[in-house]
Amino acid sequence: MINYFKLAYRNLGRHRRRTLFSALALALGTALLMFIAAFFEGEMRSAMETTIRLNSGHLQVRDADYDLDKLSVAWDYLIEDPEQVANQIAALDQVAAATPRLFASGIVSVRDESVGVQIMGIDPASAANDPYRTLTAGEFITTDDRDGILIGLPLAESLGLGVGDKLTLLVNTADGDVDEQPFTVRGIFTTGTTAYDKGIVFLPLAKAQAFSGAGNRASMIFVLMHDREQADAVAAALQGSNYTVETWVQLNELLVLVNDFSNAYLSIINLIVLGVTVTVIANTLLMSVLERTREIGILSAIGMKGRQIVSLFLAEATLLATGGIAFGALGGWAISAYFAGVGVFFGDLGLSSDMLLQDRIYPYLTLDASVNLIVTAFIVTLLASLYPARMASRMEPVEALHKAQ
Amino acid sequence: MEVVKLTDVTRVYKIGQVETRALNGVSMDIQSGEFTSLVGPSGSGKTTLLQLIGCLDQPTSGKVIIAGKETAGLNRNQRADLRKGTIGFVFQFFALIPTLTAYENVEMPLLLNGKNAAQRKQRVMDLLEGVGMIERARNRPDQLSGGQQQRVAVARALATDPKLILADEPTANLDTENGEQVMEIMKKLNQDTGTTFVFATHDPRVIKYASRVVTLKDGVIEKDSRANGK
Ligand SMILES: Nc1ncnc2c1ncn2[C@@H]1O[C@H](COP(=O)(O)OP(=O)(O)OP(=O)(O)O)[C@@H](O)[C@H]1O
Ligand SMILES: [Mg+2]
Numbered sequence: 001m002i003n004y005f006k007l008a009y010r011n012l013g014r015h016r017r018r019t020l021f022s023a024l025a026l027a028l029g030t031a032l033l034m035f036i037a038a039f040f041e042g043e044m045r046s047a048m049e050t051t052i053r054l055n056s057g058h059l060q061v062r063d064a065d066y067d068l069d070k071l072s073v074a075w076d077y078l079i080e081d082p083e084q085v086a087n088q089i090a091a092l093d094q095v096a097a098a099t100p101r102l103f104a105s106g107i108v109s110v111r112d113e114s115v116g117v118q119i120m121g122i123d124p125a126s127a128a129n130d131p132y133r134t135l136t137a138g139e140f141i142t143t144d145d146r147d148g149i150l151i152g153l154p155l156a157e158s159l160g161l162g163v164g165d166k167l168t169l170l171v172n173t174a175d176g177d178v179d180e181q182p183f184t185v186r187g188i189f190t191t192g193t194t195a196y197d198k199g200i201v202f203l204p205l206a207k208a209q210a211f212s213g214a215g216n217r218a219s220m221i222f223v224l225m226h227d228r229e230q231a232d233a234v235a236a237a238l239q240g241s242n243y244t245v246e247t248w249v250q251l252n253e254l255l256v257l258v259n260d261f262s263n264a265y266l267s268i269i270n271l272i273v274l275g276v277t278v279t280v281i282a283n284t285l286l287m288s289v290l291e292r293t294r295e296i297g298i299l300s301a302i303g304m305k306g307r308q309i310v311s312l313f314l315a316e317a318t319l320l321a322t323g324g325i326a327f328g329a330l331g332g333w334a335i336s337a338y339f340a341g342v343g344v345f346f347g348d349l350g351l352s353s354d355m356l357l358q359d360r361i362y363p364y365l366t367l368d369a370s371v372n373l374i375v376t377a378f379i380v381t382l383l384a385s386l387y388p389a390r391m392a393s394r395m396e397p398v399e400a401l402h403k404a405q
Numbered sequence: 406m407e408v409v410k411l412t413d414v415t416r417v418y419k420i421g422q423v424e425t426r427a428l429n430g431v432s433m434d435i436q437s438g439e440f441t442s443l444v445g446p447s448g449s450g451k452t453t454l455l456q457l458i459g460c461l462d463q464p465t466s467g468k469v470i471i472a473g474k475e476t477a478g479l480n481r482n483q484r485a486d487l488r489k490g491t492i493g494f495v496f497q498f499f500a501l502i503p504t505l506t507a508y509e510n511v512e513m514p515l516l517l518n519g520k521n522a523a524q525r526k527q528r529v530m531d532l533l534e535g536v537g538m539i540e541r542a543r544n545r546p547d548q549l550s551g552g553q554q555q556r557v558a559v560a561r562a563l564a565t566d567p568k569l570i571l572a573d574e575p576t577a578n579l580d581t582e583n584g585e586q587v588m589e590i591m592k593k594l595n596q597d598t599g600t601t602f603v604f605a606t607h608d609p610r611v612i613k614y615a616s617r618v619v620t621l622k623d624g625v626i627e628k629d630s631r632a633n634g635k
Contacts, residue, residue: 001516002513002516002517007505010504011504013504014504294498294500295502295503298496298500298501298502299502300485301459301461301488301494301500302489302494302514302517302561303485303486303488303489303490303514303517303518304485304517305481305482305485306481306485307482308517394481396461396462396481397462398456398462
């Protein structure tokens with residue numbers, strides 16, 4: 001057996017710098033793609049997780065006629081006796097937390113400035129509200145607080161509010177009127193998602209109900225599961241005549257769509273970057289073939305067949321690919337791991353509440369994505385080297401010998 | 406026994422509109438064990454003839470039979486196979502593979518012929534011994550002189566025990582001493598093993614080694630003489 005790899009290794013060693021740069025091109029391409037893949041994955045995971053935690057939950061149980069976009073507190077659209085419904089749901093094994101929430105639309109005003117907000121009445125004791133418990137100042141609201149309010153950091157900053165300051169809150173009530181009342185800022189929270197924090201304020205459920213005239217009703221039961229894959233099963237079990245039950249998949253259709261879209265987008269980026277790097281490799285091999293015309297002629301003259309000549313050049317491509325891709329994968333992994341720790345700051349991208357993103361994105365490299373990328377890069381490199389390799393194998397020995405003389 | 410039989414062989418090169426009749430109806434036989442020298446002025450068709458005999462090229466018309474085998478209609482791989490087992494080449498330039506050591510260069514045809522490691526080692530050492538290159542076995546071509554390279558090339562040509570060795574101006578790039586040395590090696594092999602040699606040359610000092618001299622001119626055989634009384 002001819003040791004093609006030995007020959008290939010020596011041939012690559014003939015032009016160390018050229019070999020190094022081609023391998024480097026492949027390494028950079030691989031590293032870059034790996035980081036991009038990790039970034040996209042991190043972004044999509046964060047978006048899904050953040051949106052579920054802050055906004056959609058794993059399941060929502062609402063009145064069949066409730067419209068999520070209108071924030072109406074008209075009694076017809078609300079769930080009666082929500083604590084009891086929530087307790088029943090919370091009793092299910094698969095459910096981690098179930099809590100009533102009341103939404104109303106309102107306006108916060110301080111001196112002569114006012115900002116439209118969503119008012120959310122929550123049960124301060126529920127674990128489902130933990131994401132709001134990260135306070136930068138003051139304290140979380142309590143169940144029987146009558147004039148305390150929790151506001152987000154961006155809102156506090158834009159209105160110049162601190163803990164203990166007063167604000168006036170206006171609310172659209174159940175009977176289609178407006179009401180207004182002074183509140184005291186108890187605490188300032190941050191979820192790390194500016195788009196969310198700047199447009200919402202929290203009241204204890206009882207106070208929100210009283211203030212908006214919703215009686216003992218709530219807009220929805222917000223449910224978190226132990227395992228989100230079980231959402232469908234639980235939803236099916238809960239489906240009642242006058243309730244709508246929606247799962248996180250249904251509630252985040254846009255996000256699922258964006259996820260698919262970003263995967264397609266990622267494929268295109270892969271194609272472009274790999275296309276460029278692989279052109280570099282093909283070019284290197286092509287130069288190598290043209291320079292070695294005479295040598296190929298000699299090998300052919302002493303009886304080397306086309307297939308064996310192809311193998312010789314494929315072995316070179318394989319070595320180049322192995323070195324370049326291995327280095328690139330290592331680099332890509334290192335960069336991803338570093339940024340997975342510190343995050344990449346993006347700030348408020350101004351996305352709607354349908355798709356919430358943390359201000360910092362933490363790349364997340366999956367084994368799947370890495371293996372995929374490595375295998376693809378490898379195959380594409382070998383495919384690209386096929387052309388120069390075949391060209392070498394098709395040289396007529398006489399012509400190959402002549403050219404050199 | 407005939408190792409080579411050429412019948413009315415013509416080779417026309419066409420470059421654009423210009424046709425060059427490098428060989429024009431050449432017929433000749435080469436017997437086993439002959440030490441043939443092809444001579445003639447530059448452009449007379451020596452290299453072209455060697456390439457046709459070596460199955461590196463195919464005639465425009467005429468028949469080329471090598472070791473009893475008709476070569477017309479063989480595809481690239483079949484021709485490579487024929488070369489591999491039957492023909493050894495020594496070129497004017499020192500045609501060694503630059504990344505391989507002297508040892509590995511001689512070993513290459515044996516690898517291509519599927520010989521096992523023990524067979525290869527024995528054979529390569531014998532051959533290098535034969536051309537006096539045993540101490541340089543581990544050297545790369547760029548660490549060898551022209552004469553040394555050409556001796557390695559001769560060893561490589563002999564590796565598979567071919568019936569026929571074709572050498573195109575093997576001494577053209579060598580000084581007198583090295584040229585003589587290479588010719589001596591070939592002559593000795595011819596005498597010891599009965600291997601058939603055909604070489605093209607301008608070098609009158611080389612022609613004296615030949616048992617037969619074929620003179621080409623403008624693509625035809627002008628003279629064919631069995632000289633030196635062999
Ligand atoms: N590949 C080619 N394409 C076109 N013409 C060629 C080719 N090879 C050889 N010729 C022409 O064919 C003729 C014979 O060439 P060949 O190389 O056989 O001569 P030669 O006897 O070996 O000469 P030299 O002693 O200079 O090596 C020449 O006129 C040459 O120009
Ligand atoms: Mg010539």
